[in-house]
Amino acid sequence: MRTVGTEVRGIRAPIVKEGDQLIDIVVDSLKQSIKEEGIELRDRDVLGITESLVARAQGNYIDIDDIAAEIEEKFEGDSIGIVFPILSRNRFSMILKGIARSGKKIFLQLSYPNDEVGNPLLDARKLYDLKIDSYQHVIEEEEYYEKFGDFKHPFTGVNYVDLYKEIAAETEIEIIAANQPESILDYTDQVIAADIHTRERTKEILKENGAQKVIGLDEICNQDHGKGYNPQFGLLGSNKASDKKLKLFPKDGEQFVEAVQKEIKEFSGKEVEVMIYGDGAFKDPAAKIWELADPVVSPAYTKGLEGTPNEVKLKYLADNDLKDLKGEELLQAMKDEIKEKEADLTANIKSQGTTPRRLTDLLGSLCDLVSGSGDKGTPIILIQGYFDSLADE
Template sequence: MGRRVGTVSRGIRCPIIREGDDLAQIVVNSVLEAAKSEPFFVRDCDVIAVTESVVARSQGNYASVEAIGQDIRNKLGSETIGVIFPILSRNRFATCLKGISLAAKKIVLMLSFPRDEVGNQLLTEEQLDEHHIDPYQTVLTLEEYRSLFGENRHPFTDIDYVAYYTEVVRSSGAEVEFVFANHAIEILNYTDKVINCDIHTRKRTKRILQEAGATVCSLDDILTSSVNGSGYNAKYGLLGSNKSREDRVKLFPNKCQDLVEDIQKSILEKTGKHVEVMVYGDGAFKDPVGQIWELADPVVSPAYTEGLKGTPNELKLKYLADNDFKELSGEALRNAISARIQEKDDNLVGRMETEGTTPRRLTDLIGSLCDLTSGSGDKGTPIVYIQGYFDNYTNE
């Protein structure tokens, strides 16, 4: 009888990671110790995934709000700065906003509505409909916003982000003015020095503002090099950062390709098995209740081994069963489908028998699985070990 279990995702516990730790050695040892403990066997094509948080922590990739402020003063001056399209997040943006506010005398904070870029709710669509407001034609001041909608609290965190961000800016010694608008160009009515804080649309927003004559930094332009010994990320800057303390952020890991390759090499030396390895951050999925798209990082995976490039090349079993082999059942159906899988081309793009499969990158799919497995709280499993992901119906 063939194998009865397909893909298995395991959260692997490991020691608490500190700056300077040999993370590659810790990951390898933790996986091999878990394999003895459970037990399971390391196999070719298994996947080891390590959360970006412990990678950055082992690198000591942190920066203070003072370093953020200094970098912004160097690039934009210290008068009025427009801060546009930030996400609504205590963990992801509030500490960055504190650093930005240290650089300026005044912050003009422009929020998109009814939701931020990743789906956090500032208003509901029903509230807009009730007042006949087209969010793509309407610009609101803070007074107009409060008059129309009053206080609005995030459905999950119970935070009024307008009030919260007001306090963050003022506690850093800057004035704050709010604008609610969905067109980047609106900020130029207030200042031509702008930080655009959107993540996945940042290049377009920056281009629009620069073509209009603004001096612009995206979050990925801030802390691209060290400021007074701070951490940095040469590619992503502040994008992907998290709150570490009230006055410090942990940045996205800097240069971690060597890490995944070292782990892969060490597992091969110790077990004779060729595994794939990746670093993962946020998964790329959307919450059906809160409508939050869980991807505040600039990418799901900043580093991965060669075998994780590309997209799945899979046939849709139910398509084959309902169409090509609709007259078959039982062992005859199993044999026919198994033969079709074994004979499939290396590139099935555009073929009807792939209809309904997921045309996403492997790293995005596996990263989502890892994010859901490890969680973001106290599970203590920053390493995820996946088996059977590259199997199909024919594997014994």
């Protein structure tokens, strides 16, 4: 009887630079690990490659002047509104710097007390003490500094109003805090919806309330002008690369994962699923911050990773249907339940409490937790046995 289920390994790889043959690097790193660690590949193993490796090898970079040029091209007039960006030195700061370089006056609307992924702009307790209705009240910049100006993010130690004003110092910038998207229209009718997961609804509300021009960050740097771009996500998923450059989310991911899968099949004979992963989809219990600042967990994956888990809940069966059984008899009955389960357990009480999330979100989150974002040096993750169950010998 097998005594181990899912196994996850971080695979070390060389430092990847623009122009490197990443497919060869990934496959060679896997081969080396198999040789050194005695790993035996199996069908339906999963290989995850972090999105930064793919984008870096592609050279999918832009600089802040590219952003400025697009802002000047897409927006008329001398002012622009930006609604609901996240509070981030890594994610939004460089985008703001590029928009500021266009020379347009910026009206920046931040949500409060937290941004979309949970970063705090101000002390939520103070809102209650001051009896401020966050659903309706617009906090002007002067009021913010008067009542909340001493606030710093508990983990980064940064006051983001100060930071964003400093970053956009080459133009005029006015910052407000408000939770209704249409509040920005009191200042300008030219608007960028800078939120990530709620952007489509934000754009709808702005248009319904009379905005003349509305685009999302996904509609900036999304065309091929001989430089970096991402046709689906534009600036979403970008990261600061230097004081002037951003690394975009990788493009052409489907071709990449299919090519890696093919190479692995040729040398091993095994059908390994391959995915590109970025941020994991989980929330930190201490910081209360939702990790997912990328537009999706996985921008590309092979076809075998479509769908959601279809699993029975062992705890439920043990406490209910099989509660009178013990030992080997219980184990065998549990295996039989797994083997005979329905092809679709949606709304079936036997699956209650299982996680009805997409496989790519679950697997990508697992990859992100294992690889981390620091100095582990394991940007490739091998997951084995994920699709096995207790009934598999």
